[in-house]
Amino acid sequence: MQQSNYPLDNYELEDRYRRESGRVFLTGTQALVRIPLMQRTLDRAAGLNTAGFISGYRGSPLASYDTELWRAASFLEESNVRFLPAVNEELAATAILGSQQVEADPEKQVDGVFGIWYGKGPGVDRAGDGLKHGNAYGSSPHGGVLVVAGDDHGCVSSSMSHQSDVAFLSWLMPNLNPANVAEYLQFGLYGIALSRFSGMWVGFKAISETVESAMSIELPPYPDFIIPQDFEAPPDGLHIRWPDFPGPQIEERMEYKKAATLAFAAANPIDRKIYDTPDARYGIVTTGKGHLDLMEALRLLGIDKNEARRIGLDIYKVGMVWPLAHDAALDFVRGKREVLVVEEKRGLIESQFKEYFYDYPGRKPDRMVGKEDEDGETLVPWIGELSPIQLAGIVARRLDAAVTGLNLTSRANSLRDTGARIIEISGASRTPYFCSGCPHNTSTRLPEGSKALAGIGCHFMANWMNRDTDGLIQMGGEGINWVTRSMFNGDKHIFQNLGDGTFYHSGSLAIRQAFAAKTNITFKILFNDAVAMTGGQPVDGPITVEKIAHSVRAEGIERIALVSDEPESFKLSDFPQGTTLSHRRDLDAV
Ligand SMILES: Cc1ncc(C[n+]2csc(CCOP(=O)(O)OP(=O)(O)O)c2C)c(N)n1
Ligand code: SF4
Missing domain, CATH: 3.40.50.970 (Thiamin diphosphate (ThDP)-binding fold, Pyr/PP domains)
Known part of the structure; x- marks a missing residue:
């Protein structure tokens, strides 16, 4: 076996925070x-x-x-x-x-x-x-x-x-x-x-x-x-x-x-030119992940620093998206035949450039394209995410049109043909489900003929389980859409699932709103003593089943039913008057 010339670094996991160099x-x-x-x-x-x-x-x-x-x-x-x-x-x-x-x-x-x-x-x-x-x-x-x-x-x-x-x-x-x-x-x-x-x-x-x-x-x-x-x-x-x-x-x-x-x-410039190509005639402006996608696209097209310099291409990587540091940015684009702006999602850098062109008209490139091309057609889409293969196609077409003799488009097309495919084997994909033993599995069941709205959290998966449970709303909005819907559907009843983490974050206000509007709704507060969906962190303050019950009673809620796998671990005397206590298997009856 060949001996390495480099001694192994005596690295400990805590060195990630301890090391200064x-x-x-x-x-x-x-x-x-x-x-x-x-x-x-x-x-x-x-x-x-x-x-x-x-x-x-x-x-x-x-x-x-x-x-x-x-x-x-x-x-x-x-x-x-x-x-x-x-x-x-x-x-x-x-x-x-x-x-x-x-x-x-x-x-x-x-x-x-x-x-x-x-x-x-x-x-x-x-x-x-x-x-x-x-x-x-x-x-x-x-x-x-x-x-x-x-x-x-x-x-x-x-x-x-x-x-x-x-x-x-x-x-x-x-x-x-x-x-x-x-x-x-x-x-x-x-x-x-x-x-x-x-x-x-x-x-x-x-x-x-x-x-x-x-x-x-x-x-x-x-x-x-x-x-x-x-x-x-x-x-x-x-x-x-x-x-x-x-x-x-x-x-x-x-x-x-x-x-x-x-x-x-x-x-203290945080934007920089990548190749610093002298007299570059073609420029690409990037930021963040879009920059990495672009660099990979160029690699796929066989364009490295030397090739970029040969064909007159330079790249300007923006570190501060807003406000765009104008002097350096305008110096980069000035005199270029075309500048392509590559931004994932909406184009904030491109629109700042275009505003600057009115303020500094002498410093424009001949053409700037980005979210749209010169004909108003979508070029770098704002929908979804960018990918290197997608950008390779866009860059190839633009460079082929701007620089003669490159023929990058056929190379980009061949990449597309051999690109990764998602292999679909029937029966191999599985819809996510609750972990075994998860309390949500039984708590989200409904009595025959009832309907429920899902909330944010692991229990959202009830949407996929044929449980007459549907919907998705932002964290803390649980049940409030029903406040209005029920005004126009004959005051129908609904169950609303609400995790304990969400209750503590903002959901308690939703209960207040639904009560204030006298809505016909039953909140199921799903207590699993964790903010499960984000990694099982503890809720960010003291929260117990008893405290939740007292807090909703203080809001004015009369009917409070406690349902648990272990009813023996609760004492009704710790709960607001009138609270009922049942085993989870009797949920339907409750
Ligand atoms: C405003 C906002 N902040 C954070 C999140 C991320 N988030 C999604 S679900 C969730 C936790 C929900 O916890 P809990 O209500 O206890 O339900 P569980 O996952 O335990 O079933 C969080 C924090 C979000 N969707 N919206
Ligand atoms: S992580 Fe916890 S709350 Fe989420 S499905 Fe699994 S057991 Fe249930």
Whole structure:
């Protein structure tokens, strides 16, 4: 056997958080844990006594961030990073806002607190008001906020596909889009530095394909960000303050904060040319995962750096999607015969370019295509996800039309012909079902002739089990569509399934609404003592069957029936008066 010239690295799993240099192996989720540890190291080196604060709510692709934070608890403690798994995403956003108020607190015990909010795409929407207020009020100079959005572009484990960029833009929140796990570390520290400088909260996209992937990374040296010298802040600064009552000063400050963001990006470029081809006549602009898809498409077409330079092709990878750093971006496109913009989902970069072309008319390429081609036909679709094979076809056609003698289209077609196929063997596919012993299996059964609405959680699978159960609604909306439907269907009765995790997150409000509207509905609160669908985490506060019963009674609910496999483990005296207790086998009778 041949002896390796390289000694084996004496690597322990905890080195992923312990090492300051050298190589580490990280998942995207672990990189999100490493960011606050690295930020604290940076601050310590700068003589700052900061702390970190993380809050949010689980949901794929960020389903296991909380679990990983709990695992890394000793590292977080050493770095003075506190973690509050919140009751829901909206309340988490306001908790993060509090972290930015610490710096101005006369009783503060630290110089500032950097905050990380996290949530699945629907959680971004749900937290919209909190995040918008937070961004408008701003960050503190030695704090800073990253808003980590778990975006499921392909709708692989969500009720709907999601692209948080559009929400970020509506709140004027800058938006970073890392393409791989290594970039998480770089972009994470960048985002906090940008937030401190500009007073903005900074969006950070964590899409399924990157946050759920893993990578061996050579740790880069800690960054040294440049403070822009050409930006002048207003006399009262850009950061959070009080009083800050409603008025135009908040919008005026947003203008300055946007200018500060662009100044920071100009001084610390996060967008870059990939090949730096001199006098390139063809340009492709990419970001995030779309960039990786494009690079793979080029590989499939046999285009490497040398070939790209030979045919006059260059690529511009955008790190900050909004606001687009205009000088560098316009320098890239100027003089090109054509520029193709490749963005997965909706095209925010392309529309910013097109706005800039009106403001800077001398810096246009001859043509820019992206979501549509020059004839208004769909080119890079916004529906679904992009794939390298699909992009290979698009790039081949565009390059063949722009550069003579390439004949890439036939190569792209042959790729399509030999592309991976899904093998379908009859009987080999299986519809998901409850685990054996799952309490939902019996709890979601219905008396003959009854109907139920499904809710969010594992018990949603009742939809596929011929149980007269259907529907899907956003987390916390359970039963409220029936409030209205029943107004127009003769006040028919329905059962509504509601998991205990969802009850604690927001579902208790749905019960309040249904009661207030006097709706003919029975909520089945399915207590399995876990937020099962996201990994079996505990619910984020004290919750017991007794507490749920008392809380719904306090809302005014008269009829409370407790059904359990182990009725002997409950005492009716611990429940509101009139509660009945039955064995689960008698569910129908109840
Ligand atoms: C606003 C929002 N946040 C997070 C999620 C992710 N999510 C889907 S199901 C679920 C957990 C449901 O737990 P529970 O209600 O206890 O039902 P179980 O899975 O235990 O049956 C979560 C957090 C979501 N869909 N929407
Ligand atoms: S994970 Fe838990 S709640 Fe989900 S199906 Fe399995 S046993 Fe049931």
